[in-house]
Each structure stands twice: as structure tokens, then as C-alpha cells.
Amino acid sequence: MFLILAVVLLGAGCSSGPTADDRFVALANNYLDHMLELNPEWATSLGDHRFDDQISDLTEAGFQARVDFNRAYLDTLARMDVRGLAQANRIDYEILKERCASVIFMISEVKEYKWNPTMYNPGDGIYNIMARDYAPLPERLAAVKARLLQIPEMLEAARANLDNPPPIMTVTAIKQNPGVINLVMDGLQPYLDQAPEMKDEMRTARSRAIAALDHYGSWLESDLLPRSNGNFRLGKDKWRQKLKFALSSDLTPEEILASAESDLITTRDQMYEIALPLFRDYFGGHVDDTSPGKDGVIRRVLARLADDHPTNETIVPQAREGLEDVTEFVRKKKLVDVPDEPLEIIVMPEHQRGFAIGYCDSPGPLEKNGTTFYAISPTPKDWTAERAETFFREYNDYMLLNLTIHEAMPGHYLQIAHSNHFEASTPLRAILSSGTFVEGWATYAEQLMVEAGYGGPELHLQQLKMRLRLIINSIIDQKIHTAGMTEGEAMEMMMVDGFQEEAEAAGKWIRAQLSSTQLSTYYVGNMEVNGLRRAYEKKVGGKFDLKKFHNELLSFGSPAPKYVGELMDLN
Numbered sequence: 306m307f308l309i310l311a312v313v314l315l316g317a318g319c320s321s322g323p324t325a326d327d328r329f330v331a332l333a334n335n336y337l338d339h340m341l342e343l344n345p346e347w348a349t350s351l352g353d354h355r356f357d358d359q360i361s362d363l364t365e366a367g368f369q370a371r372v373d374f375n376r377a378y379l380d381t382l383a384r385m386d387v388r389g390l391a392q393a394n395r396i397d398y399e400i401l402k403e404r405c406a407s408v409i410f411m412i413s414e415v416k417e418y419k420w421n422p423t424m425y426n427p428g429d430g431i432y433n434i435m436a437r438d439y440a441p442l443p444e445r446l447a448a449v450k451a452r453l454l455q456i457p458e459m460l461e462a463a464r465a466n467l468d469n470p471p472p473i474m475t476v477t478a479i480k481q482n483p484g485v486i487n488l489v490m491d492g493l494q495p496y497l498d499q500a501p502e503m504k505d506e507m508r509t510a511r512s513r514a515i516a517a518l519d520h521y522g523s524w525l526e527s528d529l530l531p532r533s534n535g536n537f538r539l540g541k542d543k544w545r546q547k548l549k550f551a552l553s554s555d556l557t558p559e560e561i562l563a564s565a566e567s568d569l570i571t572t573r574d575q576m577y578e579i580a581l582p583l584f585r586d587y588f589g590g591h592v593d594d595t596s597p598g599k600d601g602v603i604r605r606v607l608a609r610l611a612d613d614h615p616t617n618e619t620i621v622p623q624a625r626e627g628l629e630d631v632t633e634f635v636r637k638k639k640l641v642d643v644p645d646e647p648l649e650i651i652v653m654p655e656h657q658r659g660f661a662i663g664y665c666d667s668p669g670p671l672e673k674n675g676t677t678f679y680a681i682s683p684t685p686k687d688w689t690a691e692r693a694e695t696f697f698r699e700y701n702d703y704m705l706l707n708l709t710i711h712e713a714m715p716g717h718y719l720q721i722a723h724s725n726h727f728e729a730s731t732p733l734r735a736i737l738s739s740g741t742f743v744e745g746w747a748t749y750a751e752q753l754m755v756e757a758g759y760g761g762p763e764l765h766l767q768q769l770k771m772r773l774r775l776i777i778n779s780i781i782d783q784k785i786h787t788a789g790m791t792e793g794e795a796m797e798m799m800m801v802d803g804f805q806e807e808a809e810a811a812g813k814w815i816r817a818q819l820s821s822t823q824l825s826t827y828y829v830g831n832m833e834v835n836g837l838r839r840a841y842e843k844k845v846g847g848k849f850d851l852k853k854f855h856n857e858l859l860s861f862g863s864p865a866p867k868y869v870g871e872l873m874d875l876n
Contacts, residue, residue, distance in 0.1 A: 324389065325385070325386060325387075325390050326389070326390055326391055326394050326730075329385065329394050329397070329398060330394065330730045330731055332378070332381065332382075333397060333398075333401055333731040334731050336378050336401060337731070337732070337733060337736060339374065341353050341355075341356065342355075342356060343361070343362075343370070343374060344361055345357070345359040345361055345430075346360065346429060346430040346433070349430065349433045349434060350429070350669050351669030351670060351671045351672070351736060352439070352668060352669035352671030352672025352673070352675065353669075354439060354440065354448075357434055357445075357448035358447070358448045358451035358452065359455075360427070360455045360458075360459055362462075363418065363424070363425060363463070363466070364462045364465070364466075365462075365465070365466060367462070368412050368418055371408060371412060372408070372409055372412050372413055375404075375405040375406075375408040376405070376409055378401070379402065379405040379406060379409070382401065382402050382405065383402075385398070392871070393729060393730075393872065394730070396734075396864065396868045396871060396872065397733045399868070400553075400733060400734065400737055400864060400865075400868070401733060403550060403553060404737050406550070407550035410547070411550075414543060414546070415539070415543055419466055419467065419468055420468070420471065420535050421470060421474050422463060422470055422475055422477075422478035422529065423474060423477055423478050423481065423819070424463075425460060425462070425463035426481055426482075427452070427456050427459055427485060428481070428484065428485040428654070431449055431452060431453070431485075431489065431492075431493075432488060432492070434448050434449050434452070435449065435492075435493070435496055436678065437668065437672065437675050437676065439672060439673070439675070442496060442500045443502070443503055445496075446493075446507065447503075449493065449507075449510075450506065450507055450510045453489065453507075453510040453513070453514040454510050454513065454514070456517050456518065457513060457517035460517050460518070460520075460521040463521070464521075464524060467529060469533065469534055469535045470529065470535050471533065471535045471536060471537035472530070472533045472534070472535075473537055473815060474533070474535075474537070474818075475529050475530045475533040476530070477815075478525055479522065479525045479530065480685075482518060482522040482525065483522070485518055486515055486518045486519065486522075488654065489511055489514050489518070490511070490515055492654075493507070493511065537818040538785065538786050538787075538789070539786040539787075539821045540786065540787065541786075541788075544783070544786040544821055544822065545787070547821060547822045548822045548825060551740060551741070551822040551823065551825070551826060552741050552822070552825065552826065552829050553739055553741060553865035553867065553868075554741060554865065554866070554867060555867060556829060556832075558783055558787075561783070561825065561828070561829060562779070562783055564832065565776050565779045565780050565828055566780065568776050569773065569776050569777065569780070569802060572769055572773050572776060573599075573603070573802070574599075575769055576603050576766060576769045576770065576804075577599045577602060577603055579762050579765050579766045579769065580602050580603045580607075580766055581602055582762065583606045583762055583763070583766065584605060584606050587605075587606065587609050588605065603766075603804060604804060607766070607770065607804055608698075610701055610702075610703055610763055610766070610767065611698035611699070611701045611806075612698075613701055613703075614698055614700065614701035614702060614705075615697060615701075615705060616697060617683040617684060617693075620683070620697075620700070621650055621651070621652055621681055623702070623705060624650050624681055624708075624709050625650050627705065627706045627709045628648070628650065628709050628713055631706070631709060631710055631713070631714045631715075631754070631759070632714045634757070634759050635714060635715050635719075635754075638757050638758075640715060640753060640757060640851060640852060640855065641715055641719065641852055641856060641859070642723075642852070642856055643714075643715075643719065644718075644719060644722035644723065644726075646668075646674075646675070646676070646677060646718075646722050646725075647676045647677065648676070648677045648679060648713060649676055649677070649678055649679070650678075650679045650680075650681065650713075651678050651679070651680050651681075652681065652682075652683060653680040653681060653682035654680070662681065662682055663679065663680060663681045663682060663712050664679075664680050664712065665677060665678075665679055665712045665713060665716070665717035665718055665721070666678040666679075667718060667722065668725065669725075669736075670724065670725045670727070670735035670736055670862075671732065671736075672725075677713075677718045677721070677722070679709070679712050679718065681708075684696050684697075684808075688808075692807070692808050693808075695806040695807045695808040696806065696808035696809065698806050699805060699806035699808060699809040700809075701767075703760070703763050703766075703767040704767045704770070704771070706764060706767075707751055707764060707767050707768055707771055710750055710751050710754050711747045711748065711750065711751055711771075712747070715750045715754070716746070716747035716750040716751070717743065717746075717747050719750075719859075720743065720746045720747065720750075720859055720863070721863070723859035724738065724859065724862050724863045727860065727861060727862040729862070732862075734862030734863065734864045735862040735863060738862070738863035738864075739863055739864055739865040739868075740826040741826045741829055741830040741833065741865050741866060742830060742833075742834070742863050742864060742865055742866050742869065743826075743830070743863055744826045744827045744831075745826070745830020745831050745832075745866055746830070746834055746858075746859070748771075748775055748827055748830065748831040748834075749831055749835060749838075751771060751772075752768060752772070754768075755768050770803070770804055773803045773804065774803055774813075775827035775828045776828055777798055777799055777802065777803045778813070778824040778825065778827055778828060779824065779827070779828035780798065781795045781798060781813075781817055781824070782817060782821065782822065782823075782824035782825045785817050785818075786817075786821050792814055795817065796810050796811070796814060799813060799814075833866035833870075834858075834866055836870075837858065837870050837873070837875060838854065840870065840875040840876075841858075841873065841875060844874075857873060858873070
């Protein structure tokens with residue numbers, strides 16, 4: 306009740322006293338404060354450690370409380386007179402309004418908490434406390450203990466809520482659960498060895514959590530999996546609405562699909578232009594359009610590049626070497642200001658595997674002096690040698706370098722570090738970050754490095770192949786969830802049109818089932834970030850300064866590209 310009262314008291318209708326900006330800033334900060342209280346694990350990841358000893362209420366009542374909370378704020382926002390707001394606060398107003406509506410939609414309409422058991426994976430809530438040295442170790446272990454003791458309650462909520470999930474959701478949860486058990490059983494041990502005084506009081510919490518997770522894993526396999534017959538496809542109406550919230554873009558699904566299908570052809574033509582000289586270097590002789598044909602030229606060159614690839618043992622050290630080289634190049638070419646925050650390349654924790662090859666885990670905007678982790682996943686233990694080989698042929702030496710550019714430098718690590726330096730009357734734009742802008746910058750960073758001359762034609766070809774991937778991501782995301790695209794059709798598009806190896810395409814098919822709309826953020830974000838650059842170049846004419854543009858572009862937190870354009874006076 307106090308949350309709703311706070312909203313009402315801060316709402317519009319005050320004819321005197323604080324300005325419209327003052328009222329909105331108070332409302333936004335109040336929202337963020339209580340939102341983090343409702344989502345303790347998210348608060349931990351953002352760097353707010355007031356709730357580290359709590360876990361989210363994932364019961365039916367807990368989800369309804371989130372709906373009530375966001376509806377109260379949405380109603381208050383609707384009554385505010387925004388005409389008196391400064392530009393930055395007016396944009397934050399729109400972002401907050403979208404956030405409230407999105408949460409209500411996801412819980413009330415999509416109802417993922419009823420059919421996605423991976424939502425109940427408690428691993429990150431434990432891992433994020435231990436991964437960052439933000440407080441003395443005994444203090445962090447005490448918070449872990451408190452969360453471990455609440456895991457049985459969380460898993461009981463999962464058993465009460467879940468009903469007829471899609472098979473892939475349950476299978477993924479089954480695969481992830483042993484990783485969480487290992488995290489509690491083995492992953493905490495090195496920390497306890499450093500704080501032996503905590504071992505006794507942690508023993509009961511660990512044993513109870515492990516027993517609950519073990520029982521939950523058995524329930525997933527013996528009870529939930531046999532009755533997991535749900536359809537993973539979101540459907541046209543829900544997907545369209547979810548896409549609107551995910552992108553915060555004025556583009557329609559029809560416009561996105563038409564643009565992607567056109568860019569697919571254009572990008573393949575560009576790949577041929579880059580591949581042809583390499584083909585002649587590698588294989589000699591003259592090549593015309595009939596033998597081996599455009600596709601044949603591209604495919605043979607990509608196959609030759611794929612011969613040079615890492616292994617499970619070498620992929621992390623090789624990524625470290627590539628990161629050093631890329632960072633030096635960015636500094637030398639003065640492409641953008643390089644942050645000083647530490648960046649560490651790690652093997653992806655086991656409980657997080659099964660979704661993507663790599664990710665950038667940056668400290669949250671509320672964290673102070675945190676380390677960014679660039680995590681890379683080895684191949685799953687149950688893969689055959691042949692499938693692992695196709696995986697590493699996909700993530701060959703050149704593609705691994707491109708991945709490092711995307712995830713780290715000058716991609717996610719650099720952009721989020723800039724975002725975390727963003728200061729305003731409210732941290733809303735940094736906390737409620739736009740995946741469209743974040744992924745748009747990272748994919749733009751790939752092409753920026755090639756444009757600046759890094760890596761030669763081999764990297765350029767791989768970057769264009771990665772561009773094909775983001776284009777195809779947006780196509781299959783839409784067609785799978787709205788038009789019934791089959792696994793065979795999606796695999797054919799990825800492997801034939803996109804030149805992907807079987808393991809990569811198979812993994813993306815799984816990812817497309819596990820998620821919806823997120824795969825579209827890469828392409829749409831790339832389109833819109835490139836659009837911002839074109840608009841900026843047109844605005845300044847011959848005075849265009851690449852570094853100045855990038856620094857300004859990254860100075861506003863991480864709002865959707867359309868809001869960045871407004872803040873830069875480009876719309």
C-alpha cells in the first residue's frame with residue numbers, strides 16, 4: 306500500500322511548490338527505488354546492494370504485486386502534465402511509461418512465469434554477489450547464505466506456477482540445474498576457504514539449497530517434462546506488442562522484414578566482392594559467375610578461413626590476445642574515448658550456458674569500481690567431436706576477433722562503461738537500458754573497426770557474415786513466432802543464405818525458441834545507430850569528427866536510438 310500512496314502523493318495536480326521537473330524526478334527516483342526492492346537479484350546486478358539478502362517473490366501473488374505497482378505508476382504518469390518538463394526529463398518520462406506498460410503486458414498477457422521454468426534459475430542471484438568484490442567477503446557470504454535459505458521457497462513457487470511449458474523451456478532448465486548445484490556445492494568453496502569462520506554457518510544453507518535443487522531437477526524431469534507440450538511460438542499479436550516494447554522504435558514489423566530481406570541480398574553481394582580476391586589468392590585461377598558461382602566462392606573462402614580456429618583449451622587465451630590488439634588499435638586511431646575500468650575474460654559459468662557463445666557482464670550503473678567480465682562458453686560436454694568441430698569452425702580465429710570487438714572493444718564493454726559514467730537527475734536511462742541501442746552500438750562497432758582498416762579482408766568477410774547473421778536473426782525471429790517457420794526452414798536460411806555452420810544454426814534455433822523479439826534488437830539497433838551517424842554527418846557537413854560523434858552518442862546512458870537522436874537534435 307505504501308508504494309501506491311507514494312505514487313499518489315507524488316502525482317500531478319500540485320498547483321504550487323515543486324516544478325514539473327522536480328515532481329517527475331521525485332516520481333522516477335521513487336519508482337526505481339521500489340522497483341529494485343521488488344527485484345532484489347536485479348538490484349544486485351545493477352550495483353544496489355541493499356537487498357542482497359533477499360530474493361524476488363516469484364509466487365502468483367508476487368507477480369500480481371508487480372502488476373499493481375506498475376499500474377499505479379502508469380496511472381500517475383498519465384495524469385502528469387509533461388509540457389513543462391525539460392527535454393531530458395520528457396524523454397525519461399516516455400521511457401518510464403513504456404517500462405510500466407511493458408511489465409504489465411509481460412505478466413498479464415504473455416504470462417511467461419507460467420510456462421518458462423528458466424525464469425526460476427537462482428544461479429545469477431548467487432553468482433553476482435560473489436563475482437564482484439564490492440564488500441568484505443564475510444558480508445557477501447552472509448548475503449549468499451540468506452539467499453540460499455530462500456531457494457526452496459523460490460522453487461516451490463515454480464512448481465505451483467508452471468503449467469504445460471514448451472518442451473525446449475523445460476529441457477533447458479533441466480540442463481542448467483546441475484550448473485546451479487555445482488555453483489552452490491563447488492563454486493562457493495574457494496570463497497569459504499578464504500573465510501573459514503563462515504563454513505559452519507553456511508553448511509546448513511548449502512545443504513538445504515542443494516537438496517531443494519536436486520529435488521527440483523527430479524521434478525523437472527519426471528513430472529514437468531512429460532506434460533511440457535506448450536507452443537513456444539508467441540503468436541502474431543503478442544509478438545508484435547512485445548516487439549514494440551523491446552525495440553522502442555517507430556519501425557513496424559513489416560518495415561523491418563522488408564528492409565532485412567533487401568539487406569540480405571545486398572550483404573551477400575558485398576561478401577562476394579570481398580571473397581573473390583581471397584579466392585584467387587587461396588586457390589588461384591580465374592573465376593566467373595558460373596564456376597563455382599558466387600555462393601561457391603564465398604563458401605570456399607569461408608571454409609578456408611574456418612580451418613584456422615581455436616579449441617576449448619585455447620579460445621580464452623586467444624581472446625585475451627585479440628583484446629589487447631583491438632584496444633591498441635582503437636586508441637591509436639582515436640575512434641572513441643577508451644574507458645579505464647578493468648575488463649576480464651573468463652570461461653562462462655556453467656549455470657549460464659546453453660543460450661549464447663559469449664556475453665559481456667558489465668558492472669551495473671549503481672556499482673562503483675566494478676570489473677567487466679567478457680565470458681566465453683566452451684562447447685557443452687555432451688556434444689560430439691564432430692559438432693564441436695563445426696562450432697569452432699564457426700567461431701574461427703577471425704570470427705572470434707569479431708566477437709571480441711562486439712562484446713568488448715569497442716562494443717559492449719566500452720559502450721556500457723560510457724553509459725555508467727552518465728549523470729543526470731535520475732539514473733533511469735542507464736538502469737532501464739535499451740537493448741536496441743546496446744546491440745545497435747555493438748554491431749556498429751564491428752563495421753566501424755573494418756571501416757577503420759582493422760583486420761584486413763579476412764576480418765571484413767567475417768564481419769559481413771556476422772551482419773548476415775543479425776539480418777537473418779530479425780527475419781527468423783518474426784517468421785518463427787508469427788508465421789510458423791519450421792526448424793528446417795530456419796536452419797536452411799541460416800546455413801544456406803547465412804553460410805552458418807550446423808552447430809551455430811542449431812544453437813540459434815534453440816535461442817529463437819527460448820526468446821522472442823530479442824533477436825530483432827541487433828538488426829534494428831544497427832539500422833538506427835547507422836541512421837544517427839548519417840543524420841549527424843549531414844548536420845555538421847565537412848566538420849564531421851568521428852571521435853566527437855561517438856563520444857556524444859555514448860554520453861546519454863543507454864536510451865533507445867530514437868531518444869538519442871532527439872537529445873542530439875538529429876530527428
